[in-house]
Amino acid sequence: MNTVLVGLVVNSGVLLALGATLYAAPSPLFNPHSVPFGIRVPPDKADAPEVAEQRRRYRALFLPATLMVTVAALVIGAVLDSVAVGGVAAVVLCVIAAALWLRAHRALARAKERGNWYAHVRQGAVMDTSLRTDPVRLPWAWTVPSLVVVVVTAVAGAIVYPRLPGVMALPARSANGTVYRELTTTVWTAFSLVFAQILLTAVVIGTVAAVLRARADLDVSRPRSSAARHRRHLALTARSLLGIAALLNLMLLGLSGMMWSDSRSGALLTLVIGVPLLAAVAVSVPLVRGGPGGGRATPESADGSDGSGGSDEGTGLVPRDDDRHWYAAGTVYVNADDPAILVPRRVGLGWTVNLGNLRILIVSAAVLAIAAGATVVSVTVG
Known part of the structure; x- marks a missing residue:
């Protein structure tokens, strides 16, 4: 078995693993339970029939797409005698998942608006001041x-x-x-x-x-x-x-x-x-x-x-229903009135930056400038 064929087999396994991860993306395992597909909903609507239907449609369409892309990458890579096709296939899978996510996001936004899901609930916000006076230490x-x-x-x-x-x-x-x-x-x-x-x-x-x-x-x-x-x-x-x-x-x-x-x-x-x-x-x-x-x-x-x-x-x-501050299907947060630099992610685990905060833009520009300068010096001197 030559090196390219081994690489293609490995790439197929990687693509299937990536496909399995993206297939599970709508699950509460990777997203806040009351923010399905990046849409904020009242907790009692987190498992509403509309939400379950969008999860089912996402997975029903993505599963065959994963299998077809993986098989196509294996066949095309074998014909061209190159493992580079695996990288292209991975990008294709991510694009398909993003398109299906956006479709579900828009469908839930329409269902939420038509059903007026926030009409009969009391919205609020809470803050633990001890996180500032007695924060978790590094x-x-x-x-x-x-x-x-x-x-x-x-x-x-x-x-x-x-x-x-x-x-x-x-x-x-x-x-x-x-x-x-x-x-x-x-x-x-x-x-x-x-x-x-x-x-x-x-x-x-x-x-x-x-x-x-x-x-x-x-x-x-x-x-x-x-x-x-x-x-x-x-x-x-x-x-x-x-x-x-x-x-x-x-x-x-x-x-x-x-x-x-x-x-x-x-x-x-x-x-x-x-x-x-x-x-x-x-x-x-x-x-x-x-x-x-x-x-x-x-x-x-x-x-x-x-x-x-x-x-x-x-x-x-x-x-509170804060969908107006989230863009790109719930992945980008922009709120100039929010002093926070990092906020919990709606899609995936961890935190994301508030692009409406001027400080994060300045810090990001500085980090990019330092990285670019270090790269130039390394290439020039090396």
Whole structure:
């Protein structure tokens, strides 16, 4: 079995895995329960017949599309003797899923408007001020593994740098699998992955700090229990992200070692990349199981217990209908009147940025400028 055929088989498995993930996208596993397809609905409408019908139609159309695209990619790739078709097929699957999502989003928006779903409910908002006066602290102890790996990589690089050859090889992906790109040995190229470790660690720590200060999407019907759950979710998220950063830094340490030793072993490369990535996936499993905001991690009891021995009587309120601030089928948030930089996502897990906040635009521009400048310097010097 030649390399291209093996690559096509692997690509088919990746496409099926991607298809399975996108097939499950409308599930509350990946989205807030009362925001199906990015449309805010009252909690009692989250499982309405209209919502169930749109989920059924999305999956009924996407499943055969996944199978057809996967088979087509396998056949076309075999005819053209190229694995690059797999990347194109993955993009096609994402486009199909986005189109079906948008279709369902618009259908639910019309059903919500026709049924006037918010006519007879009391809307409200709730805020836990203790998240500002007594916020969840950044677990600095969990940054130590990343920092240790960075220091070990830098020290190892400093030791071997005087004995490095004039040209080094760095593994890179291509249309026909892994190739090795030769680089002139300089401080910038020899320590390029060390710089990547430093940038990765700084970005993850900054992201965790921002997430811990992000706006909480609390349940207005039971604010006390949802605030306690939010705190537990923040602590788990912070530890998980910092753990994943340490694993990715470990992967970069392995890649640096391969580059410095001029090792081009495919088995070793698979081990260096695969083991940390699999471990990172394992670390993220509790976050996925907990669902958006950790809502499924600590289910509330029937009597409203908040899990801390107290009770949380229902307020009778439902979250405010804020669809007007969300665009692109519920994936983009723009609200200039909202001071929050990060807000809980409507589609998928985690948080998204408020593009109406001027501060995030300035920070984004600065990060892009730094990344572009570093790339130019690396290419010029290398």
